[in-house]
Amino acid sequence: MELRQLTYFVTVAEELHFGRAAERLHIVQSAVSQQIQRLERELGAELFDRSPRRVRLTGAGERLLPEARAVLAAADRARAAVAPPPGLRIGTSTGLGAHLDRVLAAFAERAPDVPVELFSLPVAERLDRVAAGQLNAAFVRGAEPPPGVRVLPLWSDPLVAALPAGHPLAARPEIDLAELAGLPLTLTQRRNNPALVDLVVGACHRAGFEPPPGPVSGSLQDTLATIGTRPLWTVVYAAHARVLHSPRVAFVPFRAPGLALPTGLAVHATTPPPHLDTLLLACGDQES
Numbered sequence: 001m002e003l004r005q006l007t008y009f010v011t012v013a014e015e016l017h018f019g020r021a022a023e024r025l026h027i028v029q030s031a032v033s034q035q036i037q038r039l040e041r042e043l044g045a046e047l048f049d050r051s052p053r054r055v056r057l058t059g060a061g062e063r064l065l066p067e068a069r070a071v072l073a074a075a076d077r078a079r080a081a082v083a084p085p086p087g088l089r090i091g092t093s094t095g096l097g098a099h100l101d102r103v104l105a106a107f108a109e110r111a112p113d114v115p116v117e118l119f120s121l122p123v124a125e126r127l128d129r130v131a132a133g134q135l136n137a138a139f140v141r142g143a144e145p146p147p148g149v150r151v152l153p154l155w156s157d158p159l160v161a162a163l164p165a166g167h168p169l170a171a172r173p174e175i176d177l178a179e180l181a182g183l184p185l186t187l188t189q190r191r192n193n194p195a196l197v198d199l200v201v202g203a204c205h206r207a208g209f210e211p212p213p214g215p216v217s218g219s220l221q222d223t224l225a226t227i228g229t230r231p232l233w234t235v236v237y238a239a240h241a242r243v244l245h246s247p248r249v250a251f252v253p254f255r256a257p258g259l260a261l262p263t264g265l266a267v268h269a270t271t272p273p274p275h276l277d278t279l280l281l282a283c284g285d286q287e288s
Contacts, residue, residue: 001039001042001043002035003071003072003075004035005035005036005038005039006039006068006071006072007025007072008021008025008032008035008036008039009036009039009047009061009064009065009068010065010068010069010072011024011025011032012032012036012048012055013047013048013057013061013065016054016055016056016057017055018032018033018055036048043060043064045058045060046058046060046061047060047061047064048061084113084115086114086274087114087115087116087117088114088115088116088117088136088137088273088274088275088279089117089119089134089135089136090116090117090118090119090135090136090137090138090139091118091119091120091121091125091126091129091130091135091137091138091139091140091266092118092119092120092121092138092139093120093121093123093126093139093141094120094220094240095141095157095220095236095237095239095240096139096237096239096240096263097237097239097240097241097242097243097244098239098240098242098243099139099155099157099239099263100118100139101243102285103279103282103283103285104116104282106281106282106283106285107275107278107279107282110278110281110282111275111278114274114275114278119135121138122192123140123141123143123193123195126138126139126140126266127140127143127145127146127149127266128146130149130266130267130268131146131147131148131149131268133268133271136267136273136274137265137266137267137273137276137279138265138266139154139263139264139265139266140263140264140265140266141157141195141196141261141262141263141264142195142196142199142261142262143195143264143266145266147269148268148269148270149266149267149268149269150266150267150268150269151264151265151266151267152264152265152266152267152280153262153264154262154263154264154265154283155262155263155283156260156261156262156263157237157238157239157260157261157262157263158237158238158253158254158258158259158260159199159200159235159236159237159238159254159258159259159260159261160235160236160237160238160241160251160252160253160254161175161180161233161234161235161251161252161253161254162223162224162227162233162234162235162236162241162249162250162251163183163227163233163249163250163251163252164227164228164229164230164231164232164248164249164250165228165247165248165249165250167231167250169252170250170252171250172252173252173253174252174253174254174255175252175253175254175255176207176254176255177203177204177207177254177259178207178208178209180204180211180233181204181207181208181209181211182209182212183211183212183231183232183233184211184212184213184214184231184232184233185200185204185211185212185213185214185232185233185234186213186214186215186216186223186226186227186232186233186234187200187201187214187216187234187235188216189216195261196235196261199259199261200235200259203259214226214230214232214233214234215232220236224244224246224249227248227249228246228248228249229248235259236251238251238253265279265280265283
């Protein structure tokens with residue numbers, strides 16, 4: 001007796017139709033009939049009363065049905081007992097820098113058997129995938145969640161100025177934003193990160209100046225390479241700056257109150273991801 005035969009038997013018993021059972025099992029009807037006949041021969045009893053107009057369970061079939069269901073349920077429990085725990089699919093961005101390293105290390109310490117898969121995506125796509133259930137969670141900064149997504153607050157991410165290493169301000173331990181007036185500002189296009197662009201441009205306006213626009217690069221790496229050769233500036237998350245190595249670029253903190261964006265964990269509003277409590281504890285560890 002095979003589990004496959006019991007699966008076919010239960011499906012036919014529920015449908016009382018060999019054709020519909022075959023469709024539900026995604027196999028041809030002849031294969032269902034053949035396996036049921038083999039099971040009947042092995043058991044020495046007919047399980048179905050087959051007539052041209054209907055299919056019914058025999059007395060033997062009615063007695064077998066609850067036992068077959070119990071065997072299949074036990075098989076499912078056995079598979080689940082040895083299956084690896086469900087992993088986590090998490091949306092990230094390159095700017096997380098040292099935060100991400102610490103969170104992943106703390107999570108691995110608490111849940112060493114849980115695999116984590118990372119997806120570096122634009123913020124809008126991260127949120128859309130969380131809403132659709134394609135990501136279990138996503139790190140986001142200052143983003144407005146779409147319907148079906150909630151954002152759990154984590155920490156505040158300060159920004160630092162990225163300047164040419166040879167610029168006079170690069171040697172300072174910290175600077176005022178107004179000291180950058182007149183120096184071209186290079187930022188990503190607003191559609192890529194509206195929260196960041198609005199924060200920086202709005203802060204410049206409040207400091208009393210309109211930053212001259214610098215070139216728009218396709219990536220932070222390209223932006224930093226350009227800053228290393230031209231008098232420009234941009235902003236980088238402090239956590240990311242700590243893991244960057246660019247000898248021609250200096251990262252200088254802003255004098256308080258500086259620029260910062262809140263970072264949160266976006267999750268589905270009604271279906272919490274697996275291991276959420278463990279992940280939140282790991283996120284808390286990064287601040288210690």
